[in-house]
Amino acid sequence: MTMTDAVPQSPSPALAADELPTTYRAADVESALYARWQAAGTDVASVARVDRTGGTRPPYTIMMPPPNVTAILHVGHGLNNTVQDVLIRWRRMAGDEVLWLPGTDHAGIATQNVVEKQLAAEGSTRQQLGREAFVARTAQFVETTGGAILSQLKSIGASADWTRTAYTLTEPMSAAVTEAFVRLFEDGLVYRGHRVIHWCPRCLTSLSDEEAEFNDTQGAMYYIRYHIADDASRSIVVATTRPETLLGDVAVAVNPTDERYTDLLGRELVLPLNGVRIPVIADDYTDADFGTGAVKITPAHDPNDFEVGTRHQLATPVIMDAEARLNGLGDAVDRVPPELRGVDRFEARQRIVNMLRDIGALVKIEPHAHSVRHCYRCDTVVEPRLSDQWFVKMAPLATPALEAVRTGRIRIMPERWEAVYINWLEGIRDWNISRQLWWGHRVPVYYCDDCGTAPKASRMPITHCSECNAPARQDEDVLDTWFSSWLWPISTLGWPNSDSADLKAFYPGDVLVTAPEILFFWVSRMIMSGYQFMGDAPFHTVYLHGTVRDMQHRKMSKSLGNGIDPMDVVTLYGADALRWTMVAGMGLGVDVLLDPTDLEKSFAPGRNFLTKLWNIGRFLLTKVGTEPVQPLSAIAPDTLTMADRWILDRLDVAITDANDALGPVRPGPSGRWTEAERTMGMRLDAYADAGRRFVWNELADWYLETVKPRLTAGGPDAEVARAVLVHAFDGALRLLQPVLPFITETLWAKLPPLADGSARGGEFLCTTAWPEARTETRSSAVSGDAFELVRNATLAIRQVRNEYKVKPGKVIEVTLVPAAPDAAAAPLLLETIGALTKATVSLHPVADVPAAHQVLAGGTEVVIALAQLRDELSVDDTAKEVARLRTEIDATQKILDGVRAKLGNESFTSRAKPEVVEGARAQERDLAQKVEALTRKVEAL
RNA sequence: GGACGCGUAGCUCAGCUGGUUAGAGCGCUGCUUUCACACAGCAGAGGUCCGGGGUUCGAGUCCCUGCGCGUCCACCA
DSSP: OOHHHHSOOOOOSSOOGGGSOSSOOHHHHHHHHHHHHHHHTTTOOOGGGBGGGTSSBOEEEEEOOOOBTTOOOOHHHHHHHHHHHHHHHHHHHHTOEEEEEOEEBOOHHHHHHHHHHHHHHTTOOHHHHOHHHHHHHHHHHHHHHTTHHHHHHHHTTOOOOGGGOEETTSHHHHHHHHHHHHHHHHTTOEEEEEEEEEEETTTTEEEOTTTEEEEEEEEEEEEEEEEETTEEEEEEEEEESOGGGGGGOOEEEEOTTOGGGGGGTTOEEEOTTTOOEEEEEEOTTSOTTSTTSEEEEOGGGOHHHHHHHHHTTOOOOOOBOTTSBBOOOGGGGGGSOGGGTTOBHHHHHHHHHHHHHHTTOEEEEEEEEEEEEEETTTOOBOEEEEEEEEEEOOHHHHHHHHHHHHTTSSEEESTHHHHHHHHHHHTOOOEEOEESOSSSOBOOEEEOTTTOOOOEEOSSOOOBOTTTOOBOEEOSOEEOHHHHHTTHHHHTTTTTOTTOHHHHHHOSOOEEEEOGGGIIIIIHHHHHHIIIIISSOSOSEEEEOOOEEOTTOOBOOTTTTOOOOHHHHHHHHOHHHHHHHHHHTOOTTOOEEOOTTOHHHHTHHHHHHHHHHHHHHHHHHHHHOSSOBOOGGGSOGGGOOHHHHHHHHHHHHHHHHHHHHHOOSSOOTTSSOOTTGGGSSOOHHHHHHHHHIIIIIIIIIIIHHHHHHHHHHOHHHHHHHHHHHHHHHHHHHHHHTTTOHHHHHHHHTTSOOBTTOOOTTSSOGGGSOOOOOOOSOOOOSSOGGGHHHHHHHHHHHHHHHHHTTOOTTOOEEEEEEOSSOOTTTHHHHHHHHHHHHTEEEEOSOOOSOSEEEEEOTTSOEEEEEGGGTSSSOOHHHHHHHHHHHHHHHHHHHHHHHHHHHHHTOHHHHHHSOHHHHHHHHHHHHHHHHHHHHHHHHHHHO
16 A cells, blocks of 8 residues: 555545654655556657647657666666656656656677576587577577666656667667668778777677776786897897787887897897797887887787788788687697697796796896776786777768767766867777677678678678579678667667657757766767767767765775665665765766665665655644645735745745756757856756755744744634645645655645645646746735844844753743834744744843843844843853853954955955945945944943 | 866865855764654854965965876877
């Protein structure tokens, strides 16, 4: 049974307190409420409602970064999706037709690795199974385990459009991948390249530059002596970090200007261990100041050496196999001595070093720190490998993507990433898209081995050669996972079908929310594909959020065991607490720090605020009851008390602050962000703070306290108070719905009906309107600002009570001496202050007795006779009070002097902004009054 | 090696185009279990805004520099 169900729609005058437990129990509410949203279709996007396709609403589209299909939700996903959900829920209320499109990624290498591990556990391999069976088995695995993450996303409240859930290996998505490949192939932007690429000897596939990550490693530099052929007296010492590759050397290169080696240019050296003769060549690539100034050139096993080798038309002997064991391939078979054949590269390194030492060719070994590339999926050291791969020519694609950011079509937040993005695109290199895997989209290229006609890329499978009708053979490789990911914003909407209604309605989209780590992998490539295939960017804002880390600032990871399971948090404190903690604690682009060993402390902000909000609701709903309440519009303005005006003003401020924090939704008519707009908005923490401040520090701490007696008093004023109370809370719930969808919806459902029978905007809070600040100016006799006097007087009295340690229950007498008496407000004002401070407050001046004095801004004095604070007065008390006043006078005078000095300065009054100067003048008046009043009091004592 | 960012209360961080007495959350101290909430209320302590120069009537905010930390990029074998 849900909380909502538990409350009958009975016309009982008051909501029984026991219908609402004292603490919010998320577990009783969340899943059932989510199911009701789902049943009502609150998060399903409608093409018909979009203005681009005949409707009236602007679309607001976010594509969910698809998690790996086999992934389990971690707290990083939680953060990422919460941010998206906040934006989506905000815009949904604000009247946009929102589409948040969810889905999963087949994750080529990652998924294949998981299944291969399973096979290994069964004592099998994918090769034993064969390609078809392996793919079937992997698909089966995905079928049974995949999608779990999507239901976990539902548990944290993600209001995505699940009717459009996508998966990169479905038929339509595969068609998009093939279409993109074939178009690029036909345009000459996809080509076959023969070069040294990054190879993972464990995954047995090539990797793109981005997938081969640098890790700083403490290695060694080996100095090895190569002798000149036929001249034992001459030699060159080369420096290398990878001595095992010397078997594949084809030359030693020196800088042409390096005089040390000039006379050896063109001579031949003898490779130790295999006796192969190689030339000494000159090439600018070599830096004379590094190492010995002589570089061994191994074209098949180093990308730079490959370049050098190409320039000098050198051979490319391969001396390692796919598993990175020493083995001479083809002509190079004799380059590897028999005793080293089949030896793993790292073992071989050790053995070769020993062999070199034995023959006296090892000069020295020095420690050497350098960066080594590792496989981003299995962390194996990547082996440069000469092979044939498919590449995408990136420079033409990068041009519009660069322009997009430069001209403001796209903004990247935080802004500093724009420079990184531009820097990367300017130096972009071609993208290796073929992978020697089985799990993924197979390269749609077909070969004829018979007549040798040129390979063809095809949208449809080719079974026979068009030239000679021999059986055609499809390329064995699959495409990089990111080759399907980069199409995500268009393929999920139906591309390449240009008639797709979704594509017309929701492309281009709006915001992309992700982590900076995949700026190159994914974000920039989506921008490129958007321009290439649709002629426009897929979104106008890239929001890069921080990483969730532990208290030692370490990234949370499975291997470190420092992760937080979001589901644990949901179970303990609720999805809203998880969401609130992350959103409220996250500056733009700032990492979120959470302690995995202390969930209680980590999620205290969320849990505490939920409980507070719940209790505010509990109290308010109990007091207000279930009788119909007047809409605010039906309340005559002059019946509003100053407290009413104050809280309504504060609500306006909260709404304005929230809107400012969230910022401009989309660029203006030009379609481009202005320079100023690039950095505006998307401050989710500031938005959350505006909501928290209103509901906790203003509504609960002040307004609720003052409204209590009015409600119990009954009569017309009680109706006014009810109306304002309900309106203010309704506004607060609307404001907080995007971050706290469950608790706000639950409380909102319990608000009493409106007396005019209007429906308050529908069945669900999540689909009602975003609150709007009132535009009409305040026009009452009693301004909401007057309530500030109540607040200040209350604070002053409390301070005195605390200072003199007056018992909490003791009622004291307080005299207020207003600087500018407001006759109309006075009675209520006094009563309210009294209620807030356990005091009887009067305006009658008291005789000059020993008293505590407080002077408020504006000059109103608060006087509390000391006699009632102390059982017996002593001289000390008066002296103490005098001393306190003197201290305060000094402090105030100091500030006043500062302000006066400033105002006396010509440069300030003439150059500072008028409102700043005016503020200083007002401050001067207040401070002067205060000093004067305080001084009078000291004299009186 | 290049580029960028950060260094503000015990901790994590806000502080927009320089202008009131620098803020929040968590933590800490004292008081209070008052009939919404102790996951609370009230009052409070705590900051040379990393150091040093400079620009300015005025700098946490701009410039230079030193120190410390971090991120991204990069073929130095």
